[in-house]
Amino acid sequence: MPATKAAAAASPKRRAAEIIDAAAAVFAEKSYHGTTTQDIAARLGIRQASLYYYVRSKEDALAQVCKLGVEGFLEFSEEIAGNGDSAAGRLAAIVRSHLAPIDVRPDYVKVFLTERQHLPKVRRKAISRTARAYEGVIEGVIRDGIRSGELAPATDPRLATLALLGMCNEATRWINTARGAGVEETARAFSRLLLDGLIRR
Amino acid sequence: MPATKAAAAASPKRRAAEIIDAAAAVFAEKSYHGTTTQDIAARLGIRQASLYYYVRSKEDALAQVCKLGVEGFLEFSEEIAGNGDSAAGRLAAIVRSHLAPIDVRPDYVKVFLTERQHLPKVRRKAISRTARAYEGVIEGVIRDGIRSGELAPATDPRLATLALLGMCNEATRWINTARGAGVEETARAFSRLLLDGLIRR
Amino acid sequence: MPATKAAAAASPKRRAAEIIDAAAAVFAEKSYHGTTTQDIAARLGIRQASLYYYVRSKEDALAQVCKLGVEGFLEFSEEIAGNGDSAAGRLAAIVRSHLAPIDVRPDYVKVFLTERQHLPKVRRKAISRTARAYEGVIEGVIRDGIRSGELAPATDPRLATLALLGMCNEATRWINTARGAGVEETARAFSRLLLDGLIRR
Amino acid sequence: MPATKAAAAASPKRRAAEIIDAAAAVFAEKSYHGTTTQDIAARLGIRQASLYYYVRSKEDALAQVCKLGVEGFLEFSEEIAGNGDSAAGRLAAIVRSHLAPIDVRPDYVKVFLTERQHLPKVRRKAISRTARAYEGVIEGVIRDGIRSGELAPATDPRLATLALLGMCNEATRWINTARGAGVEETARAFSRLLLDGLIRR
DNA sequence: GATGAATGAGCTTTCATTCAT
DNA sequence: GATGAATGAAAGCTCATTCAT
Numbered sequence: 037m038p039a040t041k042a043a044a045a046a047s048p049k050r051r052a053a054e055i056i057d058a059a060a061a062v063f064a065e066k067s068y069h070g071t072t073t074q075d076i077a078a079r080l081g082i083r084q085a086s087l088y089y090y091v092r093s094k095e096d097a098l099a100q101v102c103k104l105g106v107e108g109f110l111e112f113s114e115e116i117a118g119n120g121d122s123a124a125g126r127l128a129a130i131v132r133s134h135l136a137p138i139d140v141r142p143d144y145v146k147v148f149l150t151e152r153q154h155l156p157k158v159r160r161k162a163i164s165r166t167a168r169a170y171e172g173v174i175e176g177v178i179r180d181g182i183r184s185g186e187l188a189p190a191t192d193p194r195l196a197t198l199a200l201l202g203m204c205n206e207a208t209r210w211i212n213t214a215r216g217a218g219v220e221e222t223a224r225a226f227s228r229l230l231l232d233g234l235i236r237r
Numbered sequence: 238m239p240a241t242k243a244a245a246a247a248s249p250k251r252r253a254a255e256i257i258d259a260a261a262a263v264f265a266e267k268s269y270h271g272t273t274t275q276d277i278a279a280r281l282g283i284r285q286a287s288l289y290y291y292v293r294s295k296e297d298a299l300a301q302v303c304k305l306g307v308e309g310f311l312e313f314s315e316e317i318a319g320n321g322d323s324a325a326g327r328l329a330a331i332v333r334s335h336l337a338p339i340d341v342r343p344d345y346v347k348v349f350l351t352e353r354q355h356l357p358k359v360r361r362k363a364i365s366r367t368a369r370a371y372e373g374v375i376e377g378v379i380r381d382g383i384r385s386g387e388l389a390p391a392t393d394p395r396l397a398t399l400a401l402l403g404m405c406n407e408a409t410r411w412i413n414t415a416r417g418a419g420v421e422e423t424a425r426a427f428s429r430l431l432l433d434g435l436i437r438r
Numbered sequence: 439m440p441a442t443k444a445a446a447a448a449s450p451k452r453r454a455a456e457i458i459d460a461a462a463a464v465f466a467e468k469s470y471h472g473t474t475t476q477d478i479a480a481r482l483g484i485r486q487a488s489l490y491y492y493v494r495s496k497e498d499a500l501a502q503v504c505k506l507g508v509e510g511f512l513e514f515s516e517e518i519a520g521n522g523d524s525a526a527g528r529l530a531a532i533v534r535s536h537l538a539p540i541d542v543r544p545d546y547v548k549v550f551l552t553e554r555q556h557l558p559k560v561r562r563k564a565i566s567r568t569a570r571a572y573e574g575v576i577e578g579v580i581r582d583g584i585r586s587g588e589l590a591p592a593t594d595p596r597l598a599t600l601a602l603l604g605m606c607n608e609a610t611r612w613i614n615t616a617r618g619a620g621v622e623e624t625a626r627a628f629s630r631l632l633l634d635g636l637i638r639r
Numbered sequence: 640m641p642a643t644k645a646a647a648a649a650s651p652k653r654r655a656a657e658i659i660d661a662a663a664a665v666f667a668e669k670s671y672h673g674t675t676t677q678d679i680a681a682r683l684g685i686r687q688a689s690l691y692y693y694v695r696s697k698e699d700a701l702a703q704v705c706k707l708g709v710e711g712f713l714e715f716s717e718e719i720a721g722n723g724d725s726a727a728g729r730l731a732a733i734v735r736s737h738l739a740p741i742d743v744r745p746d747y748v749k750v751f752l753t754e755r756q757h758l759p760k761v762r763r764k765a766i767s768r769t770a771r772a773y774e775g776v777i778e779g780v781i782r783d784g785i786r787s788g789e790l791a792p793a794t795d796p797r798l799a800t801l802a803l804l805g806m807c808n809e810a811t812r813w814i815n816t817a818r819g820a821g822v823e824e825t826a827r828a829f830s831r832l833l834l835d836g837l838i839r840r
Numbered sequence: 841g842a843t844g845a846a847t848g849a850g851c852t853t854t855c856a857t858t859c860a861t
Numbered sequence: 862g863a864t865g866a867a868t869g870a871a872a873g874c875t876c877a878t879t880c881a882t
Binding site: 083084086090 | 865866
């Protein structure tokens, strides 16, 4: 029976994860520079100084959040890109898999997308490289589809990729809110839109 | 005979606009809370204290940037929505007109999109209402098109609107850069994508 | 008639020097790490934050104090070492010229002697090199005197140098206090001691 | 069979002495206020909190180090002063006995000399009294020598004492290092210097 | 118009210390 | 004996803002 209030329900590792969780939530809401370490501590019901038992610095917390926010994007996309499916099928799968982390850990993804710029150069560059690789994979699938005649030859693969990413990434702002919709629905609607367009046939 | 370097050729009003221009640029690059008034002053070649001759406060500068960043979106969209064109034509026009300010004043739009959350509640709510109205206009055009049989009946107008806005808004990150493309091209590619999709017919 | 309290008697450059003066005094009294920036501000009758208008950081203040604390040692010693005087005459002059800055700016010298270790490595090494050179000059004079037969052949020039420096440097602790004596007296007594010893002849 | 690495071979009392040893070493290197309890713990391979099993506080550690650092100075000096030897012989013995603790426990002596100022007033004053007494003993020997005609009548006993102490105390900075020399040598050189001076006879 | 000087408020971080285990 | 977890207090520093000039 734990006596202290704060140490209540927390395994050694779990507590550290909770700190990062809180950081992600507050960074997502107020932006990195708009967040004080006090904000994070308050959300956890601990004192500000106690954060530093688990986290080296505010910036380190951002780095951890961003790391978890980007994880999962690249790996699945490569897997999908390499399966033998049609280009359309693979693109639909990519949309679905891109929205998945946004569904599960929206704060982490949002922070990764909007706050990673505040990471120190070295880390930022490394992440940018990963992101660039991810875009490349999607672009490759589109090029494939054009070459094979499955996708419209007039398509600009680069801009199509940016469109796909743009609409999916902005979903961090509204997915699972009243203003928006759930992932399943969103994934279906976005795939259809991307592949078939709005025009009735 | 102007002695100071910076104060050289500047009408009273023009100078004030330059201050806001500089604020927009730095806010866009470093985020609102990541920007110091010193950053803005440095970009203008003046001293920190001199900013306050033109601007009431840092927050006031943000408000002005956001105001100019949102201007032009709503007016044109209503005009377009009300012209007698087909739904497809009107949507293409909306895409074009939405990208226009991004082309002309990317910093202002970017700041409006990402930093308006840091405005005090009253101002923020007012802007949100405008934004909501804007979304409503687009959604209306899509509903029109579905009703008239021009657009696919299975379309979710809300999600289609969010998709359109998402892909256009994210363009603030790359339009006119080497990584992206110019507006004309982008508008054409995005309209086609939205209306016809990627699949070859 | 100056209205503000603090800005009273202070030319632009003079004020900065006053800040460093205060820092030297407090560092000398409480040691570098034992001093808070608040201590320095209090001695000047200004607010802590105001220090940073003149000084980049506490460490920068230490660097400035040390720089002024070491200045004057080397230059004179080289001059003296090179004049055509006897070894005994030159050593007496070195003692006198070494005690001079201790008389004029005891705090600066004391801080240089005891706190320079807390400077960042680069600066510290540079200062150490200067100090080493200074010791070398004195040692050289002693070697000269031994070679010419003026000084006792059994003398260890290195240890004699360290003795000279030791007794002079410790004078920072008591010179011009009731516990000690004035410079003139001290210089005379130390020269005689060094050259003739305590034994009566 | 001891399980923990660090706690291996250590009697209860011996361990406490090791803690103070470590404190002395780190205080000597980084100064009292420049040392963190973590620094001391790290040098022992234990955790910060574990220090408090042996030491009441950081300040208490300083007090213990200073106590051991000053021990041995006074007792021997009184013994020497009281033996029937010549003034010169007694001064040489004092130099030797003053350098002895510097040789054996340089860190303790150095900390005593440079950090005792940070002890709370009561303790500091008590130590100062002891130090003053020590100086008095040396000064007495010199006065004796002058009175008896053994030492030069023009000698200022106070300044001669301060010279002796200055050169010996500064030896904490270099004794037994490559830059300096061993105790035996140093004691011999310093005695001769003090008594006979540098001039050849 | 512009700025040098100053500051209140607040920020991130450090640190000695405590205490239940 | 030793330590993981936590914290009160304070440190150095930044920053938006003011104001006399």
